[in-house]
Amino acid sequence: MTFVPVAGRRLPSVHLERRLQVEPRRAALVRLLGVVTALLLAGIFLQITGRSSLTLAGDVVRSTFGERRGLEETAVIATPILLDAIAVAIGLRMRIWNIGAEGQFYIGAWAAAGIGIHFHFPTPVLLLLMAAAGVIGGALWMLVPAIARAYWNVNEIITTLLLNFVAVTWVEWFSIDIWRDKQAAVIQATPLVNARLPGLFGSTTLHVGFLLPLALAVVAWYVFRYTRWGFEVDMIGGNPRAAEFVGIPVRRRILTVMLISGAIAGLSGMVHLAGAAGRLQGTISNSYGFSGFIVAALAGGSFVGLVAGGLFIALLLHSGILLQTEGLSVYIVLAIYGLVLVGIAVAEMAARYRIVIASGRSPGASAPTEELP
Numbered sequence: 001m002t003f004v005p006v007a008g009r010r011l012p013s014v015h016l017e018r019r020l021q022v023e024p025r026r027a028a029l030v031r032l033l034g035v036v037t038a039l040l041l042a043g044i045f046l047q048i049t050g051r052s053s054l055t056l057a058g059d060v061v062r063s064t065f066g067e068r069r070g071l072e073e074t075a076v077i078a079t080p081i082l083l084d085a086i087a088v089a090i091g092l093r094m095r096i097w098n099i100g101a102e103g104q105f106y107i108g109a110w111a112a113a114g115i116g117i118h119f120h121f122p123t124p125v126l127l128l129l130m131a132a133a134g135v136i137g138g139a140l141w142m143l144v145p146a147i148a149r150a151y152w153n154v155n156e157i158i159t160t161l162l163l164n165f166v167a168v169t170w171v172e173w174f175s176i177d178i179w180r181d182k183q184a185a186v187i188q189a190t191p192l193v194n195a196r197l198p199g200l201f202g203s204t205t206l207h208v209g210f211l212l213p214l215a216l217a218v219v220a221w222y223v224f225r226y227t228r229w230g231f232e233v234d235m236i237g238g239n240p241r242a243a244e245f246v247g248i249p250v251r252r253r254i255l256t257v258m259l260i261s262g263a264i265a266g267l268s269g270m271v272h273l274a275g276a277a278g279r280l281q282g283t284i285s286n287s288y289g290f291s292g293f294i295v296a297a298l299a300g301g302s303f304v305g306l307v308a309g310g311l312f313i314a315l316l317l318h319s320g321i322l323l324q325t326e327g328l329s330v331y332i333v334l335a336i337y338g339l340v341l342v343g344i345a346v347a348e349m350a351a352r353y354r355i356v357i358a359s360g361r362s363p364g365a366s367a368p369t370e371e372l373p
Contacts, residue, residue, distance in 0.1 A: 013358040019351075020301065022357025036314075036348025038340040045176025045339075049332075056326060059077040060319045070318070072206040076276050077248040078314030080105065080285070083211035085270035085299070085310050086220060091261040093224060093301055094237040094254065100145065100160025103167030104138040108266025109273045110171050111137030113280035116193030116273070119178060126195035130270050138266015139259045141167065146258035156258070166288070172282035179280065180297040189281035195273040207275035212308065216264070221303040231256060265289065294341060298348055316340060 043053035058209040111133040148154035224230035299306040
């Protein structure tokens with residue numbers, strides 16, 4: 001901020017300064033405060049519109065935490081979000097922004113559906129083949145952005161984002177035309193796949209796929225904390241030129257990280273197809289890829305925070321479904337969802353940055369600073 005002379009003095013300068021270290025407890029409290037503030041504002045908004053926010057909140061809590069089915073449905077929603085968040089988070093360790101997790105999710109589901117519809121192997125074998133197809137499909141969908149980024153430094157934000165629309169259109173075409181379920185007269189969906197993921201703990205709603213992102217989060221945490229490969233990826237994210245100077249193959253690591261990111265997002269599509277959806281359709285994703293991106297960005301590279309954030313976002317989405325059954329418009333639900341996300345984002349900024357005020361002094365004099373907590 002520029003100093004402006006006023007009567008021989010200068011106005012104080014106010015700017016944001018990044019904290020060198022973010023205390024985990026303080027950061028957690030600030031994020032919690034952001035969520036609570038956003039929910040309070042949403043409650044006030046609902047009261048103004050003539051609805052009882054306390055009654056609605058009570059219904060959501062009872063339907064989610066008071067019943068096993070509510071917890072299971074929340075976990076089902078969280079599964080693809082967490083997988084997509086892990087996919088994005090691995091790229092973010094290298095400062096690579098994979099905005100295309102949504103498209104990779106669609107292509108992974110499409111590739112898995114191609115195997116699941118047209119082949120009749122024993123369930124374990126068919127599930128493994130579907131998983132392999134989902135992984136390969138997601139990785140191949142990331143191949144062009146990865147090569148463009150590694151060799152020509154093309155911005156991956158643009159390439160991955162644009163491919164989302166291509167993937168959605170591709171899946172819609174197969175769902176309503178090429179693979180459409182004509183026998184059941186289902187207009188915008190394919191036949192059911194021939195293998196489904198088994199239920200978890202005897203549930204008919206929650207499937208074993210929920211354990212996959214939890215296991216992957218542990219593996220990713222270990223890799224980036226204790227392995228040379230993880231150290232090299234983090235070093236490239238911090239300073240690519242320094243990493244290249246010490247002999248790290250930067251291009252190869254960029255290709256590897258981006259392909260792994262696409263593969264995990266593609267696996268997310270397969271898991272959701274074989275676990276919850278059962279058939280391929282143009283609306284198979286409830287913006288899971290974009291939600292995963294939000295979770296990964298707010299987690300800031302922490303895989304523990306990623307799991308907690310993914311479960312919370314899934315809780316918000318499940319609550320939104322319940323609120324619609326209570327008569328709330330989908331636009332009001334989306335507004336509440338957006339308000340909470342804004343609260344989390346502001347809290348994240350408050351945790352990572354501090355406000356510094358430099359007092360105005362005459363020229364040549366040192367300017368003491370004052371920090372706001």
